Amino acid sequence: MNDTSSLLLLILIILKLIDLGRVGFVSFVGLQTSLGTRNRRITDVSNLKLTPPSITQQNISFLNRIGFQRVGEAQLKLPFRPISTIWVLVDTNNYVQAETIGGHVSFSSFFHNNILVVTDYPNGEHINTPTYQSHTITTDLGFAYMYHLKQVKKFGRKYGTPNNIRNMADYYRGETMGRVYPYARLKLKRFIWVEIVRFVTFVFGVITLILEFLPAWRTPALFPIVTLLVLFIPDIFESQMIKQTHRNSAEI
Numbered sequence: 001m002n003d004t005s006s007l008l009l010l011i012l013i014i015l016k017l018i019d020l021g022r023v024g025f026v027s028f029v030g031l032q033t034s035l036g037t038r039n040r041r042i043t044d045v046s047n048l049k050l051t052p053p054s055i056t057q058q059n060i061s062f063l064n065r066i067g068f069q070r071v072g073e074a075q076l077k078l079p080f081r082p083i084s085t086i087w088v089l090v091d092t093n094n095y096v097q098a099e100t101i102g103g104h105v106s107f108s109s110f111f112h113n114n115i116l117v118v119t120d121y122p123n124g125e126h127i128n129t130p131t132y133q134s135h136t137i138t139t140d141l142g143f144a145y146m147y148h149l150k151q152v153k154k155f156g157r158k159y160g161t162p163n164n165i166r167n168m169a170d171y172y173r174g175e176t177m178g179r180v181y182p183y184a185r186l187k188l189k190r191f192i193w194v195e196i197v198r199f200v201t202f203v204f205g206v207i208t209l210i211l212e213f214l215p216a217w218r219t220p221a222l223f224p225i226v227t228l229l230v231l232f233i234p235d236i237f238e239s240q241m242i243k244q245t246h247r248n249s250a251e252i
Contacts, residue, residue: 023201027195038184042175044074045074049073056100056101059103069092070089071165071166071168086101090165095109095165096108097165097174107144109152116132116181118135119135121136121144122136126244126247135151194237204229
């Protein structure tokens, strides 16, 4: 191998190391975040009366117009990410809470025996189990609320009246139930698979890189193929998973 070829190989290996580092780090952070929900803790910051960003304020203003009132605010610290603030409101019946962060709103109602009904807007999951339902409305926040009320009424015929949510203590009880039971894991299942694919790609890339230093096992054609896999496969898989969260639930 001449000097030019050696230099080219070294540059390719360095670029591949950078790509592998990115993929490995992202998969590590993603898995740590998704699998650590049970031990996650949120902090009540209601006393700070933080000003929401404009897109969140738009959702809060709309929720106020249809009868929702402020309960408080909570903050969540995720690994290697900025602190996220959650604005919490409740409707006039005190049994539908709305959590809004960024442009996302999640309506939740809790019944006895750890029954949970959720409706997300404008993206989210599509989950149906005997004790947990999470549906998604992509088109309109007001319609998402009306749809949630319809689902609460349906569950109410079997489980009775939802639990009251009057203050942050009530909010924390519901939030803890959603975390401790496997509901959060179900909610994040799609993205756990994204990080697993990313991690497998990372491991495969590392093995291929090691083989580049072992002449007896070196396969020149494998190097560009694996480089393409590392660059594109995880992101393509993630885009397909995200696409599934941007559709209305089947009952719509």
